[in-house]
Amino acid sequence: xxxxxxxxxxxxxxxxxxxxxxxxxxxxxxxxxxxxxxxxxxxxxxxxxxxxxxxxxxxxxxxxxxxxxxxxxxxxxxxxxxxxxxxxxxxxxxxxxxxxxxxxxxxxxxxxxxxxxxxxxxxxxxxxxxxxxxxxxxxxxxxxxxxxxxxxxxxxxxxxxxxxxxxxxxxxxxxxxxxx
Amino acid sequence: xxxxxxxxxxxxxxxxxxxxxxxxxxxxxxxxxxxxxxxxxxxxxxxxxxxxxxxxxxxxxxxxxxxxxxxxxxxxxxxxxxxxxxxxxxxxxxxxxxxxxxxxxxxxxxxxxxxxxxxxxxxxxxxxxxxxxxxxxxxxxxxxxxxxxxxxxxxxxxxxxxxxxxxxxxxxxxxxxxxx
DNA sequence: TCATTCCTAGACTGGTCGGTCTGTAAACCT
DNA sequence: AGGTTTACAGACCGACCAGTCTAGGAATGA
Numbered sequence: 227x228x229x230x231x232x233x234x235x236x237x238x239x240x241x242x243x244x245x246x247x248x249x250x251x252x253x254x255x256x257x258x259x260x261x262x263x264x265x266x267x268x269x270x271x272x273x274x275x276x277x278x279x280x281x282x283x284x285x286x287x288x289x290x291x292x293x294x295x296x297x298x299x300x301x302x303x304x305x306x307x308x309x310x311x312x313x314x315x316x317x318x319x320x321x322x323x324x325x326x327x328x329x330x331x332x333x334x335x336x337x338x339x340x341x342x343x344x345x346x347x348x349x350x351x352x353x354x355x356x357x358x359x360x361x362x363x364x365x366x367x368x369x370x371x372x373x374x375x376x377x378x379x380x381x382x383x384x385x386x387x388x389x390x391x392x393x394x395x396x397x398x399x400x401x402x403x404x405x406x
Numbered sequence: 407x408x409x410x411x412x413x414x415x416x417x418x419x420x421x422x423x424x425x426x427x428x429x430x431x432x433x434x435x436x437x438x439x440x441x442x443x444x445x446x447x448x449x450x451x452x453x454x455x456x457x458x459x460x461x462x463x464x465x466x467x468x469x470x471x472x473x474x475x476x477x478x479x480x481x482x483x484x485x486x487x488x489x490x491x492x493x494x495x496x497x498x499x500x501x502x503x504x505x506x507x508x509x510x511x512x513x514x515x516x517x518x519x520x521x522x523x524x525x526x527x528x529x530x531x532x533x534x535x536x537x538x539x540x541x542x543x544x545x546x547x548x549x550x551x552x553x554x555x556x557x558x559x560x561x562x563x564x565x566x567x568x569x570x571x572x573x574x575x576x577x578x579x580x581x582x583x584x585x586x
Numbered sequence: 587t588c589a590t591t592c593c594t595a596g597a598c599t600g601g602t603c604g605g606t607c608t609g610t611a612a613a614c615c616t
Numbered sequence: 617a618g619g620t621t622t623a624c625a626g627a628c629c630g631a632c633c634a635g636t637c638t639a640g641g642a643a644t645g646a
Contacts, residue, residue, distance in 0.1 A: 234593065249515045250516060253515050255632075257633085266593065266594045267595090268637085271634095271636085272593090276634080329513060329565065333510040334433065335429045349566070367577070370574045371574055374562050374574060378557040384513070385529055394554060395554065397547070435602070437602085446624050456605080457605085
């Protein structure tokens with residue numbers, strides 16, 4: 227039989243990335259991932275040890291992919307905190323958008339502690355990015371304000387499906403840097 | 407045998423309210439609810455028809471309980487949008503706080519459509535409350551801005567556990583009503 | 587050519603899931 | 617007292633879960 231083009235491990239990760247994001251980690255069975263990846267069960271356990279291991283790998287991959295894309299869009303975005311809205315916008319336009327995988331993992335409840343920690347790390351890294359776009363001598367709380375707005379935008383977009391959320395976020399972020 | 411003090415249906419709803427909120431609906435098995443309620447399985451199916459029926463009843467109960475409490479705190483809160491932070495604060499202090507049950511239900515993934523609709527209705531009702539605290543001739547987008555801040559606050563509080571989130575929210579909401 | 591490595595196919599285990607069924611005991615209402 | 621309602625306990629069902637095991641096929645490299 228001809229070998230599939232990509233490595234079995236890669237195919238597993240790609241299938242897990244899609245299914246875990248679309249349906250949640252707990253709600254997705256291993257057999258479904260295996261079927262979509264076209265991979266034998268033993269191969270999964272050889273590479274990742276357990277479903278939890280696969281989930282950890284998924285969150286790591288998702289963190290890197292999301293951050294890379296976010297940084298790429300940030301480079302062409304408006305300067306300052308408003309640029310965050312510009313970088314969020316293409317993500318919000320994704321056809322398969324279902325919010326933030328890390329928020330979803332925490333909201334799922336009963337997620338393994340190692341997954342919750344990965345989610346927290348992701349949000350800390352995001353905080354660093356936001357911090358980096360604050361004016362040099364801005365109050366330390368400025369980044370926290372922007373983060374609240376970003377998380378709120380994600381949730382609103384996910385729950386209402388309203389594409390106009392991004393315009394509201396741009397307004398909010400644009401007003402942050404010029405306080406009274 | 408002496409009848410338990412409360413009705414079986416009430417005990418079921420109380421147990422479901424605690425467990426579904428603390429662990430998520432999908433992650434909570436029926437047997438666990440039955441054990442905590444001290445109720446036979448057939449009684450659950452007699453009153454609610456299915457786990458989904460119990461979940462719907464839970465979300466309805468939660469909506470009413472949350473709204474009642476929120477309105478009660480709003481009456482003693484500062485006027486205007488800042489008051490929303492005052493009303494959020496006691497909720498954020500709850501020892502068993504695990505975010506918004508409706509957000510969590512949507513984030514869970516694979517939730518029954520009827521549950522997602524209940525979540526959307528809850529957020530629409532919340533929007534009405536926020537709208538009611540906006541200045542009479544405020545732009546229609548003002549409520550959307552406040553909602554983004556509220557949802558973001560809930561998520562930040564849930565994910566970081568930081569109790570200081572409420573102070574940032576109060577700052578953000580306080581600045582909303584006096585735009586440039 | 588032969589051994590090693592990676593992978594596949596699929597049966598299998600023990601446990602949990604939502605949901606059904608039987609049978610019985612207690613309380614309530616005439 | 618007798619019938620009805622309500623809830624009890626617990627066995628049971630098929631489906632699905634994560635994870636294990638066996639056996640063998642296909643490519644690689646000495």
